[in-house]
Amino acid sequence: MRTQSKALVATTLGTTRELVSFHFGDGAPGEKVYIQASLHADETPAMLVAWALKQRLLELEAEGRLRGEIVLVPLANPIGLSQYVLGQFVGRFEANSGQNFNRGFPMPAAQALIERIGTRFSHDNAAKNTRLLREAVCDMLGETRAKNEFESLRLTLLTLASAADIVLDLHCSLEATMHLYTSPASWPAIEPLARYLDANGVLLATDSGGQSFDEIHALLWNELRALLGESVPIDVPNIAATLEHRGQRNVGYESAECDADAIVEFLIARGVIEGRARELPPLAHEATPLAGSEQLIAPVSGIVVYRAEVGARLKAGDAVFDIVDPLTDMVTTITTKNDGVFYMRRAIRFVTAGAPMGRVTGEKAFRTGTLVGA
Numbered sequence: 001m002r003t004q005s006k007a008l009v010a011t012t013l014g015t016t017r018e019l020v021s022f023h024f025g026d027g028a029p030g031e032k033v034y035i036q037a038s039l040h041a042d043e044t045p046a047m048l049v050a051w052a053l054k055q056r057l058l059e060l061e062a063e064g065r066l067r068g069e070i071v072l073v074p075l076a077n078p079i080g081l082s083q084y085v086l087g088q089f090v091g092r093f094e095a096n097s098g099q100n101f102n103r104g105f106p107m108p109a110a111q112a113l114i115e116r117i118g119t120r121f122s123h124d125n126a127a128k129n130t131r132l133l134r135e136a137v138c139d140m141l142g143e144t145r146a147k148n149e150f151e152s153l154r155l156t157l158l159t160l161a162s163a164a165d166i167v168l169d170l171h172c173s174l175e176a177t178m179h180l181y182t183s184p185a186s187w188p189a190i191e192p193l194a195r196y197l198d199a200n201g202v203l204l205a206t207d208s209g210g211q212s213f214d215e216i217h218a219l220l221w222n223e224l225r226a227l228l229g230e231s232v233p234i235d236v237p238n239i240a241a242t243l244e245h246r247g248q249r250n251v252g253y254e255s256a257e258c259d260a261d262a263i264v265e266f267l268i269a270r271g272v273i274e275g276r277a278r279e280l281p282p283l284a285h286e287a288t289p290l291a292g293s294e295q296l297i298a299p300v301s302g303i304v305v306y307r308a309e310v311g312a313r314l315k316a317g318d319a320v321f322d323i324v325d326p327l328t329d330m331v332t333t334i335t336t337k338n339d340g341v342f343y344m345r346r347a348i349r350f351v352t353a354g355a356p357m358g359r360v361t362g363e364k365a366f367r368t369g370t371l372v373g374a
Contacts, residue, residue: 024066029068030272032068034167036074036076036168043248051074077153103372110227113133134163138163141155167241172245174345178244180203182203183218186218289362292364293360296358302323304348308320315339319335
C-alpha cells in the first residue's frame, strides 16, 4: 500500500488541511477502482465501511491477489470534519459558501476534450480512444488552479478518480435502509454489488440534475459518446454509483464489515481481485427510476410519529407518518401513493410545514427536473 497526502489550498493564515488516499496494487494491469467515503462529512457509517475495506485490502495485497489498482479515500472531506458547531457536525454544506459538498462538481467539457485530442482518435480502436480521453481529462484537471480550499478539495478528488474504470462514492442517509443510486448505463455492471450489499432500493437516473460526484463521471462519457458518434468508438461508459450505507446512527463493526466484504466480492467478480466470488444472492429489490420515487412532504407543522419503519414495503394508501398538533389535538396522517420501499426518512421528530420527510420507491417515473434534494 502506498499512502499519498495532498495539501489543500489554505483558507486563512495558520491553517492547513490535507486529503489522504491509500493506493493498492499500483501498476496492476486490470481495472482501476476509485472508492471514497463521507464526502458529506457527517455520514460516519460510510467512513467505517472504508476503514473495514482498508483492512481487507491490506490482507489481499499481502496475499498477492490484486489484479487491478484500487484507490481508497476514507475521509473525503476534511473541511466538513472541521465544521463542528455547537456540538453538531455541519458536514453536508461548506460553511463559507453554503454549497453542498456533493453537488455541482465541475468536469472538463466534452467538446474541449475532443478538440484536445484532435486527429489522434482511432476509428477502430476503442481502448486507445478511451485511454486518450482519460489522459486528456487528467491533463486538463492538472492545468486547473483552485482559488480556495473548497475548490481545492473538489479538484483533488476529481484528479484521484479521473482515470478510474469504476467509481464508488460511499454515503449514508438520515434514517435509511441500505440503498444505492446509479445510472441505467452503469446498472448492469453494478447489479452484482447491489446483490452482495442486499440493497433494499436501487434508484436509477441518467441525470438527476445535481451533478453529484459519481454521476458526473458517467455523464461525461455519455456526452463524449454522443459527440463522437459511431465512427470513433470508446469503451463502455464509466461505472459509477453512490452507496447509501443505511442511516447516520447505523455505525457498527458488523454492518461495516459486511458491506466491506460485499465490495470485495464485487471486485472479485470483476476480476480486480483474484479469487472466486461467492454465489450471487437474489436481488432484494428491483431497480426503479429515481423519477418514480415519491417525496413525502409535511403539509403542517407538529410532532412526527412514524408509522412505517425504514425498509418497509408499502402499498399505495398505507400510512407512513402522523403529525400531531399538541395545541389543537389535530392528527394529520400522511399516506403514500406508491407501491414501494420506504427507503429513507428524516431523523427529526418535530417538523415545519413543507419539510421533506422521506421517500418511497416507485416503478413509474413521474417527476421531472432536479431529482435530488439540496
